[in-house]
Amino acid sequence: MQKVKLNVLGISYSQTQSGAYALVLSEEGGQRRIPIIIGGFEAQSIAIHLEGLTPPRPLTHDLFLSFSKLFNIELLEVNIYRLEDGVFYSQLVCFNGEKEEVIDSRTSDAIALALRFKCPIFTTPDIVDRAGVYIEEEEGETEESADSGEAVFEEHSTFDESEFKSLNIDSLNTLLKEAVDLEDYERASHIRDEIQRRKDENL
Numbered sequence: 628m629q630k631v632k633l634n635v636l637g638i639s640y641s642q643t644q645s646g647a648y649a650l651v652l653s654e655e656g657g658q659r660r661i662p663i664i665i666g667g668f669e670a671q672s673i674a675i676h677l678e679g680l681t682p683p684r685p686l687t688h689d690l691f692l693s694f695s696k697l698f699n700i701e702l703l704e705v706n707i708y709r710l711e712d713g714v715f716y717s718q719l720v721c722f723n724g725e726k727e728e729v730i731d732s733r734t735s736d737a738i739a740l741a742l743r744f745k746c747p748i749f750t751t752p753d754i755v756d757r758a759g760v761y762i763e764e765e766e767g768e769t770e771e772s773a774d775s776g777e778a779v780f781e782e783h784s785t786f787d788e789s790e791f792k793s794l795n796i797d798s799l800n801t802l803l804k805e806a807v808d809l810e811d812y813e814r815a816s817h818i819r820d821e822i823q824r825r826k827d828e829n830l
Contacts, residue, residue, distance in 0.1 A: 632654070632749055635742065637651060648670035660760055663734055676742045676743060688739040700723050702746050717733065
C-alpha cells in the first residue's frame with residue numbers, strides 16, 4: 628500500500644463545532660493539510676506533549692506508553708487508513724519482539740500515542756486527496772474530517788499576555804509549576820511561552 632507520511636502541525640479551537648478542537652496534520656514534502664476534529668481530552672493530551680509539559684499524574688496515553696515499554700512492546704507506526712462519512716479510522720502497528728500486531732484505534736488516540744512513541748504517522752494518497760486542503764496561515768484540529776474542504780480555524784485569543792509582563796523569571800517558573808500541578812495546561816503553555824520569549828531576547 629502506498630503511504631503518505633504526515634506531521635503534526637498543532638491544535639486550535641474549532642470554529643465550526645462548540646467544545647471541539649482541530650488537529651492539523653500536514654503531508655511531508657507537500658502543502659496540503661488534513662484537519663481532524665477531536666474531543667477535549669484527546670486535544671489536551673496532544674497539546675501537553677507538544678508543549679513539552681509534564682503532568683503531575685500520568686495521563687491515559689502516558690500510562691499506555693509506560694505499560695508498553697515495561698512489556699517491551701513498541702509502536703512502530705500509525706496508519707490512518709480509511710475515511711468514511713467524515714470519520715478517520717486508524718490502526719496502531721505494534722511489535723512485541725517476535726511479531727507485528729495491528730490494533731484498531733481512534734485517530735485522536737493514535738496521534739497522541741505516535742507523539743509519545745516518536746513513531747511515524749502515515750495515510751493513503753486517496754485520503755490526502757479527499758481531505759487535504761491548502762492552508763497558508765496557522766491552523767487547528769478535529770475526530771471528524773474537513774472532507775468538505777472547510778478548514779478555517781481561529782486561535783484562542785482571550786488570554787491577556789500582559790498578566791506576566793511584570794514578573795521575573797523565577798516567579799514565572801513558580802507559576803508554571805503551579806499551573807502544571809493544577810493541570811491548567813493552557814495557562815501553563817502561555818507561561819512557558821513567556822519564559823521562552825525572554826530567553827530568546829537574552830541570546
